[in-house]
Amino acid sequence: MRIGIPKEIKNNENRVGMTPAGVAEMVKHGHEVLVQHKAGEGSGFSDEDYVRAGAKILQNIDFVYQEADMIVKVKEPIEPEYPLVRKGQLVFTYFHFACERELTEAMIRSGAVCLAYETVQLPDRSLPLLLPMSEVAGRMATLNGAYYLQKTKGGKGKLISGVPGVSPARVLVLGGGIVGEAAARMAAGMGAHVTITDISLPRLRQLEMELPPNVRTLFSSEHNIRRELPMVDIVIGSVLVPGDKTPHLITRDMLKLMEPGTVLVDVAIDQGGCFETSHPTTHSDPVYEVDGILHYCVANIPGAVPNTSTIALTNATLKYALALADKGWKKACEDDEALRRGLNIVEGKVVYKAVADVFGIK
Numbered sequence: 029m030r031i032g033i034p035k036e037i038k039n040n041e042n043r044v045g046m047t048p049a050g051v052a053e054m055v056k057h058g059h060e061v062l063v064q065h066k067a068g069e070g071s072g073f074s075d076e077d078y079v080r081a082g083a084k085i086l087q088n089i090d091f092v093y094q095e096a097d098m099i100v101k102v103k104e105p106i107e108p109e110y111p112l113v114r115k116g117q118l119v120f121t122y123f124h125f126a127c128e129r130e131l132t133e134a135m136i137r138s139g140a141v142c143l144a145y146e147t148v149q150l151p152d153r154s155l156p157l158l159l160p161m162s163e164v165a166g167r168m169a170t171l172n173g174a175y176y177l178q179k180t181k182g183g184k185g186k187l188i189s190g191v192p193g194v195s196p197a198r199v200l201v202l203g204g205g206i207v208g209e210a211a212a213r214m215a216a217g218m219g220a221h222v223t224i225t226d227i228s229l230p231r232l233r234q235l236e237m238e239l240p241p242n243v244r245t246l247f248s249s250e251h252n253i254r255r256e257l258p259m260v261d262i263v264i265g266s267v268l269v270p271g272d273k274t275p276h277l278i279t280r281d282m283l284k285l286m287e288p289g290t291v292l293v294d295v296a297i298d299q300g301g302c303f304e305t306s307h308p309t310t311h312s313d314p315v316y317e318v319d320g321i322l323h324y325c326v327a328n329i330p331g332a333v334p335n336t337s338t339i340a341l342t343n344a345t346l347k348y349a350l351a352l353a354d355k356g357w358k359k360a361c362e363d364d365e366a367l368r369r370g371l372n373i374v375e376g377k378v379v380y381k382a383v384a385d386v387f388g389i390k
Contacts, residue, residue: 032096042070166210
C-alpha cells in the first residue's frame with residue numbers, strides 16, 4: 029500500500045502524522061511511504077531522516093493526496109484539503125466530526141473512508157489513540173492555566189503554587205478521564221489546591237486513591253459546580269463523550285459566580301467545548317475574555333509540543349496503521365472491533381451513530 033504523510037496546514041500545527049521510526053516499520057512491511065517536503069520539520073524530523081527510514085519525499089501536498097491509498101495525519105483536513113481527498117481513499121486521523129458540519133459534509137461528498145483516531149475504542153471503553161494526546165493536553169492545560177493566571181496576561185495575578193505564607197491557587201478540573209487526571213496530577217505537582225469532578229463514583233474512588241493528597245474528589249453536578257466556582261482560580265474542562273458533542277457544564281450565567289481574571293481552559297473544544305461561552309482559538313491568538321473571565325480554547329493544544337506529541341502519537345497509532353496497510357481497511361476492521369469503531373464515514377455514508385444524530389443524518 030502507498031501511505032501518504034502530508035504536512036499539517038492547520039494554524040500552528042507542528043505535529044506530523046508519523047515519525048521516521050514509524051515510516052521504517054511501514055517500509056519493513058513492504059509498503060511505500062510518501063512524505064511531503066518538510067512535513068516533519070516542525071516536530072524536529074528532517075526530510076533526510078525520512079529518506080534514511082525509506083520514505084520518498086514529494087514536493088507538495090497535492091502529490092501526496094494524488095498518489096497515496098491511505099493518508100495518515102494528525103488533524104482533520106481543513107478547507108483547502110477537501111478537494112484533495114478522493115473517493116475510496118482511506119484517511120486515518122483525528123476528525124471530531126460532531127462539532128463541524130462543513131467537514132462532515134465535505135468528507136461525505138468525497139467518497140473517502142474516514143477512520144477517526146478519537147473513536148477507536150477497546151472493549152473496556154478506553155480510547156487508545158486519544159490517550160497519548162489526552163495525557164499531553166491535560167498537562168499542557170494546567171501549564172497554560174498557570175501562565176494566563178498572571179496579571180500581565182489578564183489573570184488574577186496569582187502564582188499557582190503560592191509561596192510560604194501565601195495560599196496556592198485553586199484549580200477545578202471537570203471530568204476525571206485521562207485529560208482530567210493528567211491536569212489534576214500536574215496541578216497538584218505544582219502545589220495547587222485541586223478539586224476533580226466526575227459522574228462515576230468508581231472512577232472518583234480510583235482517583236481518590238491514586239492522586240496526591242492535595243487533590244480532592246467531588247461528584248459532578250450543576251449544584252456542586254456552582255458552589256465551587258466562586259473560590260476557583262483556574263477551571264479545566266476535560267469532559268468527553270466519544271464521537272459526540274460535549275455537554276456545557278458551565279453556562280454563560282455561571283460566569284458571574286467567578287472572580288474577574290479566573291481562567292477557563294477548555295480542552296474539550298475539539299468536540300464543541302464544555303463551556304457555553306467557548307469557541308475555538310489558535311496558538312497565535314489563544315485567549316479571549318467574556319464577562320471578565322479569560323477563556324483559553326486552543327483546539328490543538330499538543331501542537332505546542334510537537335516533538336513529544338508526534339512521538340507519543342506514532343507509538344499509539346502505528347499498530348493500527350500497519351494493520352490497515354497490511355490487510356486493507358475492510359479486513360482490518362473485520363478483524364479488530366476497536367478499529368471498526370473508528371469508522372465514521374464510509375464512501376459517502378455516515379456509519380457512526382453519534383455523528384449522524386448530531387446532524388440529523390440517516
